[in-house]
Amino acid sequence: MNHLRRLPEVMVNRIAAGEVVERPASALKELVENAIDAGATQIDIVLLNGGRQLISVTDNGSGMGPDDLALAVERHATSKLPDEDLLHIEWLGFRGEALPSIGAVARLSIASRTHDADEAWCINVDGGEVSGVTPASLAPGSRVEVRDLFFATPARLKFLKTPRTEFQHAADTVKRLAMVRPYIAFTLSDGERRSLDLSISGGDLFDACLARLGAVMGREFADNALAIDAEREGLRLTGYAGLPTLNRANNRMQYLFVNGRPVRDRLLAGALRVGYMGVLAHDRYAMAALFLDVPAELVDVNVHPMKTEVRFRDPGLVRGLLVSALHHALAGAGHRSSSTISAMALGRAHEGSLNLPYRQPVGHGNVGLMEAATAFQAPLAHATEPSARVEAMEDDVVAANDYPLGVARGQLHETYIVAQTANGIVIVDQHAAHERLVMERMRAQLDANGVAGQMLLLPEVVELNDDGAQRLAARAVELAELGLVFEAFGNGAIVVREVPALLGESDVQGLIRDLADELAEMDQALALRERLDQVCASMACHGSVRAGRRLTVEEMNALLREMERTPRSGQCSHGRPTYVELQLGDIESLFGRR
Secondary structure, three states, X not given: OOOOOOOOHHHHHHHHHHHHOOOHHHHHHHHHHHHHHOOOOEEEEEEEHHHOOEEEEEEOOOOOOHHHHHHHOOOXXXXXXXXXXXXXXXXXXXXXXXXXXXXXXXXXXXXXEOOOOOOEEEEEEEOOEEOOOEEEOOOOEEEEEEEOOOOOOHHHHOOOOOHHHHHHHHHHHHHHHHHOOOOOEEEEEOOOOEEEEEOOOOOOHHHHHHHHHHHHHOHHHHHOEEEEEEEEOOEEEEEEEEOOOOEEOOOOOEEEEEOOEEEOOHHHHHHHHHHOEOOEOOOOEEOEEEEEEOOHHHEEOOOOOOOOOOEEOOHHHHXXXXXXXXXXXXXXXXXXXXXXXXXXXXXXXXHHHOOOOOOXXXXXXXXXXXXXXXXXXXXXXXXXXXXXXXXXXXXXXXXXXXXXXXXXXXXXXXXXXXXXXXXXXXXXXXXHXXXXXXXXXXXXXXXXXXXXXXXXEEEEEEEOOHHHHHHHHHOHHHXXXXXXXXXXXXXXXXXXXXXXXXXXXXXXXXXXXXXXXXXXXXXXXXXXXXXXXXXXXXXXXXXXXXXXXXXXXXXXXXXXHHHHHOOOOOEOOOOOEOEEEEEHHHHHHHOOOO
């Protein structure tokens, strides 16, 4: 066995670079964080060939003098730990590893000038070999250029993706850093065109934050986002969360920050998922940008060199704050639904209007056309007197103006309620809407004193497999709090004696089988109350007004009024919208009147 020996400094830096510099985006992250820490208000970025050929970051921050430049490329040299206290880190960077690690695997050039200096200074690092500090020409601030990334470690180059993919990763990194700092302007270019141009946002912090989020996440998010501002035991959560009906098929539009640092934390991601439970389908993801401010002594950011992982001293406190803040915001939204639903409906209506089949007008070219038109315009037999019709219409308009969801005008296909509002129409999915109302009633009863049960006149036996019956039996006490009382009935079967009274006449067989399937997907370590929304959603789905049932006008209006009073009624328990609203101007545009 060979004797121990100390590795050369260049080799040490290259090993460290494997943790810090994974791809061009990770190198760019370190450089942009340095610019932010330097107090820059303008950061300009250029990437060539996805960052392989060049990564250039120019800022107008505080800059560095010649002595600081020489130290900046040495390992573990930093200005961000003045008291050498790792428990109170207030900067994005603090480890002093980024620049020497980048310089060990690339050709690094740093030019910098302080605001009170007459000239700039420059230093170069070529594959770990440091040159002397020389004079340079530069405006106050710094310019860092990384050329030929990984030329000193060719094996790492083989793992890089296409230039386009690497550029997209870099753009995502810049967006994450820009979202939490609306008072800093960012530009990102590939050398030919700018893919990102974020100007400084004005107004107070919340307005500036929403403007920046709209520029990064899209205008539809800004139009359909709920403000979050909650505080508990020294922790503060701010930001914006999208309405449940504004969702995506993956979690790429979920951005989480801790003390201004973008993180990828399983605890926060899980809490975000729980916050939307009961208003979002399990395979859909909400859009959100949440900023958590935690006292420095309660969070450890020194977990990994990439600094994207954090560790909380009290994870339960953090999780509880996030979940309760989301529940409060979603409940405060009432019956509000995403405006994108209406836009989607209008888009499909426009598409359909282009494919209408042409039909020859009845009576065309015949004398009978005039007679047909005259007959159409003739007053109906037994028609109401004009004055009575006008009075009734005026009463209807007043009623429509009094309610956000208007007054019912009819039912289509025994499934959809059509209501007239002051400025348009509302189309309601009666099953989805009633499902949400039943679910909210169950939750309210459970919070009060448990869900009232209704004893079945004839107990119903449900045949299941052994596993399903055992899963239900293990949760019998908890399900009894929800008004569902049953007991084992031999092998692979149970007998149901009570169901929640709110469900009315429900499909007991289907309800029990669905609950058995739900429990199979749940974490058995969690109490059923932790999964309350999922269970209530399954029950509510079986007890709500079914599509195909004809409703009276009074029933339809009663449903609309309860929707207006019920939180989260803009979407069913699966995240689908319960209604679509079309403004009068949108309808007129469909007919070319606008």
